[in-house]
Amino acid sequence: MENDFMVETEFLFGFQPKDKHYDLASNILKAYTATKPFSLYYPVSALVEIREVMASHKKAAEERLNALTFIKTKAVLFGLHEKGLSSDDLILCEDLLMQHRFLTFFDGLHASVALNNKLLIISNDDVYDELGIKRLSFKDFLNLFKK
Amino acid sequence: MSIVEVGPKYRVTITQSVRKKIPVKVGQRVYLLARFPYMILIPIPEKVDEALAELIGDIKYSREERKRAEEQFLKEAT
Numbered sequence: 001m002e003n004d005f006m007v008e009t010e011f012l013f014g015f016q017p018k019d020k021h022y023d024l025a026s027n028i029l030k031a032y033t034a035t036k037p038f039s040l041y042y043p044v045s046a047l048v049e050i051r052e053v054m055a056s057h058k059k060a061a062e063e064r065l066n067a068l069t070f071i072k073t074k075a076v077l078f079g080l081h082e083k084g085l086s087s088d089d090l091i092l093c094e095d096l097l098m099q100h101r102f103l104t105f106f107d108g109l110h111a112s113v114a115l116n117n118k119l120l121i122i123s124n125d126d127v128y129d130e131l132g133i134k135r136l137s138f139k140d141f142l143n144l145f146k147k
Numbered sequence: 148m149s150i151v152e153v154g155p156k157y158r159v160t161i162t163q164s165v166r167k168k169i170p171v172k173v174g175q176r177v178y179l180l181a182r183f184p185y186m187i188l189i190p191i192p193e194k195v196d197e198a199l200a201e202l203i204g205d206i207k208y209s210r211e212e213r214k215r216a217e218e219q220f221l222k223e224a225t
Contacts, residue, residue: 010208017196018204050203052216055223057206067202069178070195104210105217125210 003134004039005141006083006119008110009046009053014138015074021124024138028122029078031145041083041119042075045109048085089113096131103127161188 014025032040047068054064092112097103111131114121120134128135136144149162161171171177171190178189192198206212
């Protein structure tokens, strides 16, 4: 396969069984671990977003620490690679936010990481479609492993 | 607490007195964090999915949550 892929916050929230995407995310992780036909990344920006979501729900620092640790552990155990955040990502994020007023800050951050690293994004959110990023839904991504 | 030696292959024993306060099992995973000059061990639960459900299972992630995250980020930055 030519391209590498990147999940984002929506997928990481799917690591826990009360999430609506848990079954799909679990099947993707199993299929990826079994074959690893390409590299699969999770961006640090997604962990920052999870931290902010938790903080907005008044989750304590200890809860945030544990959640981020467990999410990272699960990602690493399934062979996902971390993709850091660079100054180029921040600059491109600002450019995207200027050009596309409908974007949120975290849309822009995740999109910039995908664009700067030439990664296809795995998301059910069509917000990325107008930014020139190739996107696959969770279902379509899982189907890739069946081909 | 306890004083232990770093053994061959840099192995360190988690003593009984520490295990009484923070239970860990043989084979259990821990997250090892370097926080100079300390090393921090964070035990990873055997049922990590269920542990995550306890921590974030009440949050239904959506675009609304992404907007909340942005507002929270700006609030903390200012």
